[in-house]
Amino acid sequence: MLKLNNISKTFGACTIDEKKALENFNLSLNPEEFVTIIGGNGAGKSTLFNSIAGTFYVDTGSVILDGEDITFKPEYKRSKEIGRMFQDPLKGTAPNMTIEENLALAYLRAKKGGSFTRVTAKDREYFKDKLSGLGLGLEDRLDSKVGLLSGGQRQALTLLMATLVTPKLLLLDEHTAALDPATVEKVLSLTEKIVKENKITCMMITHNISSALALGTRTIMMDSGKIVLDISGDERVGMTVPIILEKFKENAKKALDNDRILLG
Numbered sequence: 001m002l003k004l005n006n007i008s009k010t011f012g013a014c015t016i017d018e019k020k021a022l023e024n025f026n027l028s029l030n031p032e033e034f035v036t037i038i039g040g041n042g043a044g045k046s047t048l049f050n051s052i053a054g055t056f057y058v059d060t061g062s063v064i065l066d067g068e069d070i071t072f073k074p075e076y077k078r079s080k081e082i083g084r085m086f087q088d089p090l091k092g093t094a095p096n097m098t099i100e101e102n103l104a105l106a107y108l109r110a111k112k113g114g115s116f117t118r119v120t121a122k123d124r125e126y127f128k129d130k131l132s133g134l135g136l137g138l139e140d141r142l143d144s145k146v147g148l149l150s151g152g153q154r155q156a157l158t159l160l161m162a163t164l165v166t167p168k169l170l171l172l173d174e175h176t177a178a179l180d181p182a183t184v185e186k187v188l189s190l191t192e193k194i195v196k197e198n199k200i201t202c203m204m205i206t207h208n209i210s211s212a213l214a215l216g217t218r219t220i221m222m223d224s225g226k227i228v229l230d231i232s233g234d235e236r237v238g239m240t241v242p243i244i245l246e247k248f249k250e251n252a253k254k255a256l257d258n259d260r261i262l263l264g
């Protein structure tokens with residue numbers, strides 16, 4: 001479904017600030033696979049997502065999505081097939097627009113190729129139905145400005161916008177990192193529900209190892225632009241935090257020293 005073939009990305013090439021963010025990186029995802037990704041700062045996680053989403057082009061290698069080579073496909077065109085969320089609740093929505101207007105923009109871009117048309121009564125009922133599934137009462141607040149919502153409500157809305165028209169791939173870039181613990185649980189529960197119900201292929205970056213092992217079907221650990229651990233199936237089912245940290249140490253030849261990850 002997704003194939004990354006020997007992709008590499010270097011920033012500041014041939015300067016004293018040269019940084020190899022990804023190096024001969026290979027990854028294959030099957031349809032409906034839900035991959036959680038762990039790694040310290042500088043491991044290459046966000047660069048990986050930017051490469052897939054088309055924020056920039058990779059230096060070498062190819063990006064294949066659902067059989068199509070999208071290596072040099074512009075980001076705005078990829079956005080019709082790839083949904084993405086960031087950790088900042090302020091990203092992904094327009095605060096001065098209403099909930100309905102935000103949903104309409106997401107829906108029309110993905111469903112109707114970006115040509116803006118009037119929101120119909122049928123569209124409005126569809127929005128209400130999808131909002132009701134969030135369990136936050138937002139279906140009764142279509143005319144409310146998004147800027148008035150809490151961080152958790154905005155992230156839930158952004159999640160809905162990213163999946164309103166089922167994407168081929170969903171990228172979640174630490175989408176719960178800025179939320180309080182209770183809200184994190186709610187948003188992660190919604191994430192799991194929406195991904196499963198819509199049979200979405202998903203990749204989720206997280207700093208919480210427990211969440212990485214509890215959610216999804218496969219867990220990857222990255223370091224220095226490479227995959228150092230890739231677990232799924234029965235091996236993942238029996239995995240614990242101490243064991244995965246020991247395996248990371250064995251494969252990366254160093255202990256994981258990121259406090260944010262270790263403290264979870």
